[in-house]
Structures are given as structure tokens and as C-alpha cells.
Amino acid sequence: MQTANIDQIIDAHQGKPSALIHVLMEIxxxxxxxxxxxxxxxxxxxxxPFNRVLQVATFYKTFSMIPKGSHEVHVCMGTTCRMRGAGELLDTVKDLIGVDVGETDADMKYSLENGSCLGCCSLGPEIIVNGKHHTRVEPSKADDVLKSYA
Amino acid sequence: MSEILLQIDGKDVKATETMTVLEAARSAGIHIPTLCHHEKLEPYGGCRLCTVEVETRGRARLVAACLFPVQPDLIVRTHTPEVDKLRKTIIELLMAHAPDSFELLDLAQEYGADRNRFDQESSFCLLCGLCVRYCNEVKQKNAIAFVDCGAKREINFIPEIASQECRDCKECFPLCPTSYLQAAYFLTEALAFPHESNAAHALTKK
Known part of the structure; x- marks a missing residue:
């Protein structure tokens, strides 16, 4: 955990309750x-109040109260991607990382999430790693995508 | 503060500017059912049982009486077939969560609601927020929180705070329309700060 970094973020918004979500997002x-x-x-x-912080932190999907890996892998399961074979792709990714959706592998390297439409329908099926879109990913190409982050 | 004249169920009612329709109705002795409303707390609009029909400039619509501010010449109808049907459905939906709540059973009788209309999904909590809001607003201890969202939303005692504040307070207990709050508290107590509360343990010590 980068304690110094986190303290810096918190200190920058000291005494500003309205910055709560912003601070949580940065952390x-x-x-x-x-x-x-x-x-x-x-x-x-x-x-x-602590109960307010807890409420906000558990409300949004962006925030995680459990440890996540250093690379966040999202597989789109929106209608278009699904029709273009995202189901098979997700199964492949699950096998490659070795975890189910919402879980993190033992090396704390990859966390797997899915989403219902992540934005690039015309280029599906897609995998998003750390915010970068990898488009038209055939199940056979999933390994290469993940390996580029190894 | 200027006085406002409005009509509730055909009766002329005087109200002051800052009042809500619910407060105005109560001051005139007109009953509107509520679940999440509490005099000491800010209006919440969570249960929607206080839904009434209001008419302004010939247009009628449904609003939550506990949140809706009074206006001059407002026409309020607290019992129309539409409003009653809506309340009945709300009660039936809530009863899928807490079928044995006394407050709900009374309301169900009043509105002819069928407690088995929807498949039961007993969470026992109606999410009325009375406990959370009472703790925040009146006691200012912030010991209870809503966590998660959507269908998974629930109340949680925060062990760190509850272990300090709750044992001698428990003022939220009688507010709960079910008994879920008490259960949640004793579960937290048993898991997070059990020592002194464990009566059996105290007895064996003697």
C-alpha cells in the first residue's frame, strides 16, 4: 500500500466533505x-461521518472494499459484444486468469470484472485493461492481450 | 410567516409557508398513512405510503405528502381509488420483505392488501431508514449505515462505533417497523463486542 501517496491525497482535501467521492476515487x-x-x-x-463514507464506498461499483490486482480486466457483456461471441471470450479469460468474475488471482495481478456495454459496440467483443480498449478480441487472442500486461 | 389556504379532502385548511402537505393534513386532523416519517427527522420520502393526489390549475398528479410543500389553492385528495390502489400495492410489496410486521399487518387490513401477493423474499428490513436517520440526526452518533446498493442494500451497525455508543442508548429499537434492527444489533454485538453482553458467560463466572 502506498501510504504516503494516500495521505497526500487525503491531506489535499482536508476539511472538505464535498470532496468525498473525489478522494475515494483517487485512492x-x-x-x-x-x-x-x-x-x-x-x-x-x-x-x-464514518457511516457516510462507508455508505458511499459500498454504493458505487467503482470502489472496492476488497484487495484488487494491479491490472483491472473488464470483459464487455453488452448485447452487441455478446452476439459477437463475448460469452466464449469471457470463459477463455476466466480460464486464463483462473478466477471468476469479481475475483482477483493469487498473484494480485489481474482482477476480472464484466460490464453491460462498455462503449465500443461496433468493435466488439472487447476487453478493457486498465482503461485501454482492446477491440475485436477473438477468444484465441485473449492470451496475447493479457500477456502484454505481464 | 404568511398563511396559506389549501383544500384537503374538501376541507379548507390553513397552513404556514414551510409546512408540507402531510403536516397540514395532520394539523387538520386528516389521517395520511406513513411508515418512514418521524416528527423529529427530516422528511425522507422513502416508503411512499403517504402518496396523495394534488391538483393545481386543473391538473392532478400523485406526490409524496411528506415532502410536498403546501401551496396556495392546492387541492389535495388523500383517498381516491387510484391512491388507495397504489398504497395497497406498496403494502403488498413491503410485505414480501416483512410479512409479519405489525405495522404492515394493520395497514394491510385497512387497505385490503394480500400479504402473499408477491413471492416472499424475507429480508425483514423495509429500508425505511428510521434507525439510520435517527442515529445521524437526533443522536448524532452515526452508528448505523446503509451499505451496498439496489437489491442488496441493507442496514449495518458499525462495530467500532456501536460498541461505544449503543449499549446504553438503543433509542432506535422502538422505531423499527419490523424487528430486523434489533436482530442486526445483537448480531453485530455477538460478532464484534460480545464479552460483557454474554449473560451465560457472566453467570458461569459467578
Whole structure:
């Protein structure tokens, strides 16, 4: 955990309750998850009640209260991607990483998520890793995509 | 503060500017059913049982009375076939979660609701938010939180705070329309700060 970095983010918004979501997003971005201790610190420094912080942190899918891997892998399961074979692609990715949707592998390297339409219907099926779109991914190409992040 | 004149169920009612339709109705002795409303708390509009029909400039629509501010010449109808049917459905939906809640059973009788209309999915919590809001607004202890979203939303006691504050307070207990809050508290207590509360343990010590 990059404690110094997290402290910096929190300190920059000290005493500003309205910055709650912004702060949580930044911490989620650098740390990939929100440990309870960090949420307590956010609550103190931003002067937001802890139950409010907890409520916000559990409400949005962006935030994770459990550790995530360093690469976030999203496989689109929107209607178009599904029709273009995303089901098979997701199964392949599951096999390659060795985890189910919502889980992280033992090396803390990849976290797998799916989504219902991630935006590039005309280029589906797609995998998004750390925000970068990999389009027209055949199941056989999934390995290459993941390996480029190894 | 200026006085506002409106009509509720054909009765002329005087209200002040900051009042809601619910408050105005209650001050005139007109009953509107509520579940998530509490006098000491900010209006919440969570249960929608207080839905009434309001008419302004010849147009009628449905609003939540606990949130809707009074307006001059507003015409409010608290019991129309449409409103009653809506309330009946709301009660039936809530009863899928908490079929044995006394408050709901009373309301069900009043509105002829069928407790088995929807498949039961007993979560026992109606998410009325009374406990969460009472703890936040009146006691300012913030010991209970809503967590998660959508169908998975539920109330949680925060062990760190609950272990300090709840044992001598428990003022939220009588507010709960079901008994889920009590259950949630004792579960948290048993899991997170059990020592002193465990009566059996205390007895064996003697």
C-alpha cells in the first residue's frame, strides 16, 4: 500500500466533505482498493461521518472494499459484444486468469470484472485493461492481450 | 410567516409557508398513512405510503405528502381509488420483505392488501431508514449505515462505533417497523463486542 501517496491525497482535501467521492476515487486509482483503515482516515480528515463514507464506498461499483490486482480486466457483456461471441471470450479469460468474475488471482495481478456495454459496440467483443480498449478480441487472442500486461 | 389556504379532502385548511402537505393534513386532523416519517427527522420520502393526489390549475398528479410543500389553492385528495390502489400495492410489496410486521399487518387490513401477493423474499428490513436517520440526526452518533446498493442494500451497525455508543442508548429499537434492527444489533454485538453482553458467560463466572 502506498501510504504516503494516500495521505497526500487525503491531506489535499482536508476539511472538505464535498470532496468525498473525489478522494475515494483517487485512492481507488492508486491503491486499487479501499482498506477500512484508510476510510477511517478519510472520515476524520474530511470531517464526514464514518457511516457516510462507508455508505458511499459500498454504493458505487467503482470502489472496492476488497484487495484488487494491479491490472483491472473488464470483459464487455453488452448485447452487441455478446452476439459477437463475448460469452466464449469471457470463459477463455476466466480460464486464463483462473478466477471468476469479481475475483482477483493469487498473484494480485489481474482482477476480472464484466460490464453491460462498455462503449465500443461496433468493435466488439472487447476487453478493457486498465482503461485501454482492446477491440475485436477473438477468444484465441485473449492470451496475447493479457500477456502484454505481464 | 404568511398563511396559506389549501383544500384537503374538501376541507379548507390553513397552513404556514414551510409546512408540507402531510403536516397540514395532520394539523387538520386528516389521517395520511406513513411508515418512514418521524416528527423529529427530516422528511425522507422513502416508503411512499403517504402518496396523495394534488391538483393545481386543473391538473392532478400523485406526490409524496411528506415532502410536498403546501401551496396556495392546492387541492389535495388523500383517498381516491387510484391512491388507495397504489398504497395497497406498496403494502403488498413491503410485505414480501416483512410479512409479519405489525405495522404492515394493520395497514394491510385497512387497505385490503394480500400479504402473499408477491413471492416472499424475507429480508425483514423495509429500508425505511428510521434507525439510520435517527442515529445521524437526533443522536448524532452515526452508528448505523446503509451499505451496498439496489437489491442488496441493507442496514449495518458499525462495530467500532456501536460498541461505544449503543449499549446504553438503543433509542432506535422502538422505531423499527419490523424487528430486523434489533436482530442486526445483537448480531453485530455477538460478532464484534460480545464479552460483557454474554449473560451465560457472566453467570458461569459467578
Amino acid at each position: 481507488q486509482h492508486v491503491n486499487h482498493w479501499l482498506p477500512r483503515e484508510v476510510l477511517k482516515k478519510v472520515s476524520q480528515k474530511l470531517e464526514v
